[in-house]
Amino acid sequence: MPLRQAIERSQGWHRRLTVPQFTVVTGLLVILLGTLLLATPLCSSSKVGLWEALFTATSAITVTGLSIIDVGADLTTAGQLVLAMMILAGGLGLMAITTFLQGFVVKGTGLRRRLDRGQTLDEFGVGGVGSTFRGIAATAALVILVGALVLYGFGFSDIPDRGERLWASVFHSISAYNNAGFGLWSDSLERYHDNVLVNAVVMVLIVMGGLGWRVTSDLASQGVRRGRRRLSLHTRLVLRTTLLLVVFGTLGLALTEWLNRGEVFIGMAWRERWMTALFESVTARTAGFTTVPFSLENITDSGTLLLMALMFIGASPGGTGGGIKTTTVAALMAATRSTMRGRDAVVIRNREIPDKVVLRALGITVASLLFVLAMALLLSIASNLNGAEPFTFLEMLFTCISAFATVGLDLGVTEQLGRFGQAVLMLGMFVGRLGILLLLSAIWEVMTREQIHIHRQNRIGYPREDLYV
Amino acid sequence: MPLRQAIERSQGWHRRLTVPQFTVVTGLLVILLGTLLLATPLCSSSKVGLWEALFTATSAITVTGLSIIDVGADLTTAGQLVLAMMILAGGLGLMAITTFLQGFVVKGTGLRRRLDRGQTLDEFGVGGVGSTFRGIAATAALVILVGALVLYGFGFSDIPDRGERLWASVFHSISAYNNAGFGLWSDSLERYHDNVLVNAVVMVLIVMGGLGWRVTSDLASQGVRRGRRRLSLHTRLVLRTTLLLVVFGTLGLALTEWLNRGEVFIGMAWRERWMTALFESVTARTAGFTTVPFSLENITDSGTLLLMALMFIGASPGGTGGGIKTTTVAALMAATRSTMRGRDAVVIRNREIPDKVVLRALGITVASLLFVLAMALLLSIASNLNGAEPFTFLEMLFTCISAFATVGLDLGVTEQLGRFGQAVLMLGMFVGRLGILLLLSAIWEVMTREQIHIHRQNRIGYPREDLYV
């Protein structure tokens, strides 16, 4: 077969992929590439074998930040550069894809056709898809650059070596904006726990990345125009929910850890306590940096459950963070409020939300919950069959949520988990990062036509019947 | 004012109540009456003051079974009789009311009008409301009588005194059918942990009470007619979900307690282990008897979470049990499955379920979850302000779920909780027994007309807008 035909055929294969399928395949390929790169002596010390490289690559591309190696010590500068590139690819790549997919329901259309389809371009403003992708990249570059400059100039001023300081600033800025939570130091950001500037810059980067491009560009364009144009429902809802969750998390941690005598805040001044509570509230959704050492010994049960809830909820759709997303929770809460008021329609901020959006939010939440519980059960059984019982179920569940919501907070479990457990975590990171719905639609779309056929049949075939609840 | 007018006016007041309001008011009045009765020397020893009597009455009328007294020792036979009557009133009373309400959406209609309304009578078969209520009473009397006879003749044959044996049989039969979980012995049914017959009879009574009258009568009428008539969707769904949950709970407890080395099953033969796991799986939803002593020391974390999940789910609607109900969970699961398959409509067993049913199930679940968490938080804060920290958050949460879902399983927390904590539990039992929706509709209906007005306005006024999740 001539070369040209072979290329065309392979391009054809590529074009036949739907967006979700494209995402899964690309993700797996990048993990493979990253693993091979990270395992070479150029990138890492002899401590990093193929397994460690695979885990690190998976954690990086899913912007989780769970790690079984010491990034600062076990990776060379080249290795850290590769890591940063993978974080960027994973964070911004999925940001672009989810922003793109937000515009319409995912249903059996090839990538090319979808990219070309005129009717969907309205979703992305005048410029269409290309300008959206460029906007995402430009916003990221700008924010990361400013973040790195501030960290370099004021935040990390205790680092004497300029090159080292610059790289630390850039790396942490990339890691924070992409909600990745990877750091160059084995104690995350604990050494800056009382540094207001570092806390503030990292929090701003995390939140901006977590809001998603739609929201930041909506805000930016309003700022530029200075007009009376209202922000979209999506933007308002994301901002409101994010603010509520940050405040709720901060007050909650203050409540559970001060009143309940957790040991995390012991020896801190009041101002630092509030700053730490705020930082942990922000970082739990879903960056994964930390300025205090966490373990079940020094936080209370209720604090652990609160962190688990924040991690599970995560950031906003179309952002760099993970979790079931703020809008999902907002939709569930709105549905609950409407039900409690005896209304049939779900209303958010004077807008009626279609039932199918609520059903989708419900499906995402329940499926994610079941997936996380299944992960924890697997870890639990595995660790008990091994004979040792080093961790409680709560610690396992915490770690699984941390992986699934791509948070990266660790109670000290990941490293000691054994390969089976680590494999479960890797699967969790991958599934959690893509989202169960995206992953399933990648699978369903393989059988698109049959699906549609069955679907239609069902719509006609099933009689409606009421149910008592 | 002449007597006749006063009577008519008070009757008018009574008639103007809606069914939910009638339920709340009656419930409170029966609690008041029960408290006064139980506090008298005729019914109880000097250990039982007004507070203890109030807690016991609330626990009995809500068929919870949490107790701060020793029913067998602190109550006289007359007191135990009053307790049994309250359990019957609470169990069968709410069974009748919820069965009655299942037929239609609760919305601003007076009790009289609703009882007289012809169109709703179809819901209850040819005989109408009266025959339904008679059917519920007759079924209960028959089942409780048979249960008591079997317990008397074969189960409790170790009790030498005939009168004592008879009363124990009748009391436990009433308590089991009404999912109340009250027993005459301070160790619940632990003394019969290896008695297959007692285990079996109690389980059958619990399950029959928990299924609800609609289901048992549907089953009975099919048995009688021997025809090919299909069971209703409701009956099939309740039976299937109940079976799944019982099996899931049994296997789950076996898994978490055997594999994870919980200490509950230590020293038992295999057959007894399975029987115990089965019994605890049945009783957790939501009878509250137990044949083994539970505490956080002897069950694993994962076993505790499993029990909490089973308790929270509870029995079926229109039954004597509590919780968010099996059909609610089935609706949520069906919605999740449909979403995962990319369908817009929710389908259960080839029947399309209206969106509003799913939204209602979602609202009930989320509101219940938030309520239980708020209860646990209150207990947690109160116990920490008291200075002592005798219980973990998990123990608090377990107790709150046990109260809210009217289960009555206790890790040893209730008695030592202090009055504030016990008041929180009483509120939880009352709200949980009536259900958040019923309670809210009792409140909303006070302002029925304004509601409907606002409601209509909203339906026209709110534009629809999509939301990205």
Ligand SMILES: [K+]
């Ligand atoms: K992360």
Ligand SMILES: [K+]
């Ligand atoms: K009970």
